[in-house]
Amino acid sequence: MGSAGFDSEHEQFRDLVRQFVAREIVPHQQRWEEAGIVDRSLYLAAGKQGVIGFNVPEEFGGGGVDDFRYNAIVTGELARATSGPPALSLHNDIVAPYFIRLATPEQKKRWLPGFASGELIGAIAMSEPGAGSDLAGIRTSAVRDGDDWIVSGTKTFISSGINADLVIVVARTDPAAGHKGFSLLVVERDMPGFTRGRKLDKIGQRAQDTAELFFDEVRVPAANVLGEVGRGFxxxxxxxxxxxxxxxxxxxxxxxxxxxxxxxxxxxxxxxxxxxxxxxxxxxxxxxxxxxxxxxxxxxxxxxxxxxxxxxxxxxxxxxxxxxxxxxxxxxxxxxxxxxxxxxxxxxxxxxxxxxxxxxxxxxxxxxxxxxxxxxxxxx
Missing domain, CATH: 1.20.140.10 (Butyryl-CoA Dehydrogenase, subunit A, domain 3)
Structure with a gap:
């Protein structure tokens, strides 16, 4: 790649990322693959160097860069160094946009500083034992109870499922509404009823922890709904x-x-x-x-x-x-x-x-x- 309009600032960032990968990832990759999970300290180091969180607004401790070419640089340098890299691109490219685009001002203040620094690791829980590519088959439910939602269900194949502190859960909030019946709710580490199953033993990409997640009537505050109720899909x-x-x-x-x-x-x-x-x-x-x-x-x-x-x-x-x-x-x-x-x-x-x-x-x-x-x- 090279003609996507990368300028000198992009190339300076590429040099920073390449040095970070060589210093903080390559020496530990084999150990992480054997363990099936990376050290949480990697996210803290990445946050300190701006390898994650660069797309988070500056007011919340990020770099304030809204340019996917920076994401592509991180993703590319990770892929260049190892075929099964840690899930930093999941953090930057997949999870971050949900918080940046959908979170309320109160949610941004609560979550984004830790997300940018690497203190809070994110994941998104879509796939289920009976629903992978077919999102319409999702059975995890969320039922309103006063100021809370009660979340019940099982998710599987969740990248960063073990390390995650904030899990964006795709749940049915209106079973009769079809595609308009899904919502996104953020389940936080240690909420009662939220448990993690086994770390799945995969063929490859072994340094990326992938897990089953269980939600047994988890009481999630309405303040943790991400985006609009019924607009999850x-x-x-x-x-x-x-x-x-x-x-x-x-x-x-x-x-x-x-x-x-x-x-x-x-x-x-x-x-x-x-x-x-x-x-x-x-x-x-x-x-x-x-x-x-x-x-x-x-x-x-x-x-x-x-x-x-x-x-x-x-x-x-x-x-x-x-x-x-x-x-x-x-x-x-x-x-x-x-x-x-x-x-x-x-x-x-x-x-x-x-x-x-x-x-x-x-x-x-x-x-x-x-x-x-x-x-x-x-x-x-």
Whole structure:
């Protein structure tokens, strides 16, 4: 990526983030993967350096930067350093916009300073055991009781579910109202009835804690409703394009990183007396991947420029998300093959990338759901 209008300030921020990642993440990544969770101190360090919270208004301790290209820089540098990075982009790209755009002045004063500093870690709870991409299948309910809402239900596959202090829960507040019956409620750590289940043992992305969450008649104050009651579905639809663009940014950066490493490997590794990259099949394969990555990078740059102008549509973001994640998966698979047996050894980054990439065509909306969104926009 490079033609999305990045200026000198963006590049200074990129240098800051790259140094932060090298200093605060890379040395600890293996330990975090083995533990299945990052140290909470990472968020505090990220807040201190402005790697998180830069999009929070200055009056609440943030950087006051409303420009998704800064988000893309953090996401890209994380993807460049490791194929399964900590969930800082979840904090910046997915959770932060809900608080920034929807919170009342009182809620912003209560939550945003800690969110920007890294003292409060956020998560959003949409998926359930019986409802993933189909949000209409959500069964978690919230029933009004005086000045409170009583929340009951189960969520699963929740990123940062163990570490989270503030969980935005998608719940049905009016079972008879269809898409107009959902609301967003913020459940805070240690509210009675809110418990965390097991930390899920995943194939990849192991440094990101993912958990089951249980809500047993949790009494949530009405002051913790985020946005408008009954408008939860619409709030989700408004925020999902940037979430999907973030996934696409990580995908294209991750794919390019693996490709670059594989190209160097293909120049150095010999078989039958010559570098493996010089065999016509391998040379063609490398040429195809480089071409497809150039095309993907150009498209993502265009999407980032649209996002900066407030013009990114849900359909455009869906195209970016499905195409890039499927390309990422194909590139990593081909690069493992080019590495031969070494591609299956975890000390080689291509092996961990193979393990980590598989989820990307599923989370944030599956490839099939992305195609549904695009198809409906075409009137078919």
């Amino acid at each position: 619409y709030h989700l639809m408004h925020n999902l394009p940037d979430e999907r663009l973030s996934i696409a940014v990580a995908g294209v950066t991750g794919a390019r990183t693996v490709f670059d490493a594989t190209l160097e490997y293909a120049k150095q590794r010999t078989a039958f007396g010559q570098p493996i990259g010089t065999f016509q099949h391998n040379r063609f394969l490398l040429a195809e991947m480089d071409t497809e990555l150039d095309i993907a990078e150009t498209f993502i740059d265009a999407c980032l420029a649209q996002s900066a102008r407030g013009e990114l549509t849900a359909e455009r973001a869906a195209k970016a998300k499905w195409w890039v994640t499927e390309l990422h998966k194909r590139v990593v698979d081909a690069c493992v093959q080019l590495h031969g047996g070494y591609g299956y050894i975890l000390e080689y980054p291509v092996a961990s990338a193979y393990r980590d990439v598989r989820i990307t065509t599923i989370y944030g909306g599956t490839t099939e759901i992305m195609k549904e969104i695009i198809g409906k926009s075409l009137g078919v």
